[in-house]
Amino acid sequence: MPKNPTIEQVPITAKNPFVLRVNLSQNVPDVEARAALASGDMGFLHSFTTGSTVDGPGVRVVAWTSGCLFRCLYCHNPDTWNMKNGLPVTVEKATDELRKYRFGLKTMSGGLTISGGEPLMQHRFVMKLFRAAHAMRIHTALDTNGCLGDRLSDEELEVINLVLLDIKTWDPERHRHLTGTDVGPVLAFARRLAARKRPVWLRYVLVPGLTDDPDDIARIAQFTGELGNVERVDVLPFHQMGRYKWNELGLNYTLQDLAPPSEELVERTCAQFRSAGVNAY
Ligand code: SF4
Numbered sequence: 001m002p003k004n005p006t007i008e009q010v011p012i013t014a015k016n017p018f019v020l021r022v023n024l025s026q027n028v029p030d031v032e033a034r035a036a037l038a039s040g041d042m043g044f045l046h047s048f049t050t051g052s053t054v055d056g057p058g059v060r061v062v063a064w065t066s067g068c069l070f071r072c073l074y075c076h077n078p079d080t081w082n083m084k085n086g087l088p089v090t091v092e093k094a095t096d097e098l099r100k101y102r103f104g105l106k107t108m109s110g111g112l113t114i115s116g117g118e119p120l121m122q123h124r125f126v127m128k129l130f131r132a133a134h135a136m137r138i139h140t141a142l143d144t145n146g147c148l149g150d151r152l153s154d155e156e157l158e159v160i161n162l163v164l165l166d167i168k169t170w171d172p173e174r175h176r177h178l179t180g181t182d183v184g185p186v187l188a189f190a191r192r193l194a195a196r197k198r199p200v201w202l203r204y205v206l207v208p209g210l211t212d213d214p215d216d217i218a219r220i221a222q223f224t225g226e227l228g229n230v231e232r233v234d235v236l237p238f239h240q241m242g243r244y245k246w247n248e249l250g251l252n253y254t255l256q257d258l259a260p261p262s263e264e265l266v267e268r269t270c271a272q273f274r275s276a277g278v279n280a281y
Helices: 030-039 091-099 102-107 119-135 154-159 172-179 184-195 214-227 243-248 263-275
Strands: 042-052 060-065 087-090 111-115 139-144 162-166 200-206 230-237
Touching: 030 042, 030 119, 042 091, 042 119, 060 091, 060 119, 087 091, 091 119, 111 119, 119 139, 119 154, 162 184, 184 200, 184 214, 200 214, 200 263, 214 230, 214 263, 230 263
Parallel strands: 060 111, 111 139, 139 162, 162 200, 200 230
Antiparallel strands: 042 060, 042 087
């Protein structure tokens, strides 16, 4: 890629989501951006990546959207907070990109995962892309923080094969401290998915000193077990791959020297979920 690429030269694909991408939609007028959000005909994407084995079943193509309402202290992709950091991509272009991988995805029992950022910031675009995936018989998964779940109708929930739901913490005050937002809508979405018997994988980011409180984890584990639709829990150990993004963006990163959780802590956390009757890895 050239040193100072124009928008047209920025590839839609990236090696991984840890590539820093900023200001890719700065020339899209606000009125056009609002129209895109209203119609879903265009979305704002950090990138597509391929070959993921950790974002749903099988081998996945992941579309990383830009835009997020949360401000997680441990976010590893803070360049996705601002929607206009993403590349403007039409549904047609995104569908064409996905089409390239359709046979491989089926062979490897994978599919399309839409992650972020928070995909439901652009729920109309997301649903159009999921419907296009289904037309190609590609499995669909939504990786979401859940806070905008009420943007999806019951009918739209049926189109999504799997929801990867992130629960950050149970305690409302801690949730506000960690993310800047309320936990209520997240838990309400989890309950709604359970009521509609939609398959869910829960994702729990384990951050030493922030999300390792055994009582808090026990409460989430109990909740997860009671829901009845959570097929597995993925305990995701905190890492520092996003630290350079915070520094490059001039953001105040308070976890500069924090080490990842120990194997023992990860295992203790998995054991807490297992004791509530759910598979945890
Ligand atoms: S929800 Fe995800 S993308 Fe948004 S701030 Fe938190 S970790 Fe980052």
